[in-house]
Amino acid sequence: MIRVGGIRADLDTDFSDLVSLCERKLKISRDRLLSVKLGKKSVDARRKNDVHFLISLDIEAKGEDRLLKTLKNASKHEPLSYHAPLVGHKPYRPVIAGFGPAGMFAALVLAMAGAEPIILERGCDVDTRCQKVEEFQRGDRLDPECNVQFGEGGAGTFSDGKLTTGIKDNRIGWVFERLVEFGAPEEILYLAKPHIGTDKLRGAVKALRERVISLGGEIRFNAKFCGFDAENGSLSAVSYMQDGEIHTIETGSLILAAGHSARDVFELLYNENIALSQKSFSVGVRAEHLRTDIDRAMYGDFAGHPALKAADYKLAVHLPNGRTLYTFCMCPGGYVVAASSEEGRLAVNGMSCFARDAENSNSALLVNVDPADYGSDHPLAGMYFQRDLEEKAFIAGGRNFNAPATVLRDFMEGRVSEKLGRVSPSYRPGICFAAPEEYLPDFVCSSLKLGIKEMGKKIKGFDDDDTLLTGIESRSSSPVRINRGEDMQSLSLRGLFPCGEGAGYAGGIVSAAVDGMKCAEAVCRRMEEN
Structure with a gap:
């Protein structure tokens, strides 16, 4: 496959027939083309009297080596792939605290790995959450545990759903593909500034949740992380509060993806002498x-x-x-x-x-x-x-x-x-x-x-x-970092994996999702070692 960039397209261009577009713009005959799809699409509005699109086309064709030599702005293009790890040994079920972008994609990777994660979300499922947010916006009381910050989907659920990011990582394409699979618009795969919109993001969140459950994961709503136990410097159990009662889960791994507004969690960690900065x-x-x-x-x-x-x-x-x-x-x-x-x-x-x-x-x-x-x-x-x-x-x-x-x-x-x-x-x-x-x-x-x-x-x-x-x-990012090492684990407690925006390691939906995936991969390695 080759990618040809820098192609100008007028605003009235018909993008439903990319083969004809390829013939017209690149002078490649139809019989040479095996497949054509949009690689990138952006608006060029630098000159207000000449607003148009700039596109890239991903082309499979006969004689690609010759095309690479003759076409301007052409390069080899291999779609990035990602393969989730597999867990052969399951000494325990890993726990994830928080079901925002970081927690969701950590859960998806762990579920695909066969690790059967348990997810604790202090807020409600997304439908109940939307109802509570709407009631608050009409003037009813605030629910401190379920609002624009807390609940299924995290703070990103009530946002523009922007997927722009400054990081470079081969996991990004996989994140986008999964979002489309779960109901996001297909255009996010090629738009230069992709966004989902909060209305469509809610459906994608529910579909992702159902996939995690189908793969053996378990999600507990209204379940607030409230503590942990440790033995010899390693995590041994996680506690959470649900319906006024405290429950304990024995586990060796906790992905802490609590979000940038989980101030009670920051105070808990400080009181437990977890390294913060x-x-x-x-x-x-x-x-x-x-x-x-x-x-x-x-x-x-x-x-x-x-x-x-x-x-x-x-x-x-x-x-x-x-x-x-x-x-x-x-x-x-x-x-x-x-x-x-x-x-x-x-x-x-x-x-x-x-x-x-x-x-x-x-x-x-x-x-x-x-x-x-x-x-x-x-x-x-x-x-x-x-x-x-x-x-x-x-x-x-x-x-x-x-x-x-x-x-x-x-x-x-x-x-x-x-x-x-x-x-x-x-x-x-x-x-x-x-x-x-x-x-x-x-x-x-x-x-x-x-x-x-x-x-x-x-x-x-x-x-x-x-x-x-x-x-x-005031909530653009976390004012606290939960310090971790290159192995993604807390400097103070083995088995604790600080993750995402709340831990200070991400700055948006995509970077948080990627950080969640990295933490899930690290958990898989730890489970295999135990």
Whole structure:
């Protein structure tokens, strides 16, 4: 197979007939072609008067060696493959705490290996979880154990389902293939910026769960990891609470994929003398613009073309104060969602459905926070710093989980907003006008003011006066790292495998899934050794 890249395709191109496209663009006769499929597809909007697609084609053909010599941008292409390990010796059933992206793919690999994993998820199954989240967004009480952060699918279930990643690993293609097998759109296999959408991701999560169960895995919902036992420096048992009772599972391996919001787990580990360290994270707000404004800024006169989905963007500016302001988790045609997981503390996040057709587009505007800002060398100081900001945001919002918000014009001019501009808030249950200075550190607020103006120079209208800023975005990553060695095990306890975003080793759905797979492989090796 060969891959030919850098092929220009107009927005009106018919991608249902790739053979004809290959004949027309590459001048390869139909009788030479054995198969053609899209390898990559991206939008080139660098010139607003000439928006088009750039594609790569994966081709099987007669005489490929000759084509490699004659075609521009052609190279040998071998699809990456992944083979799950097999466990021949099963001294115990491994346990996974957390069923987000890391825990799900760790469970899938262990189940395929024949290890019959037991998965503990503190929250509910995804259907019950969706109901609880909807009730909270309507103004009902928060369930601290089942919300946007906790429950089947993890925090990623209530997101855009973005699958972009900066890591390089042959497991990535396998992750994508499994997601498609479980119901994700096939286009994620070739889009340069793939996303599933929270609506389709929920179905994929359930299908993955059923596969794990069919292979001998067991998933226990409303089962909160609450402790462990050790003998001679090695894990011997795991405890969890369910329906008010504590249960114990004898095991030699625990994959701890509890997520970046499992603050009680961090405190438990600290009290048990598990090696932890401080980690940088970021805080800020969600910026909402009208989707049509962003589409027009990114696509010019091509905005609204039926072949183009809602426009996305990614921005970063380095500021004179030494900080960086950057966009994160951009949700075209999406919503700002209530992401709180603790009483008296408020957090927001962003989410899009697959269609990305909501009125607003939003993204996090984040400023880096480093351990030097924490004011303490305690391993959990970043977590306490994060908590303090969320408590201030809860108070600024009116102490009822309404989110503090401001219109950009008022923020820049140093006053509390009294009315909205053209952008209506998507956050539920509602907003309360408040100045970001009420809940964000001064260095974050000054960085926002400096950086948003700079971003407006890169995307026309990004700094529009009517832009709505809603806070607080504080859960972009974990402020704690659970230290582990090259064998993926805790430096303090053999058999404990810190995993995913919560442990400080991933930064999104894909990297978390890959980290889960790596931990599962390491567990298989440990089981064979015992």
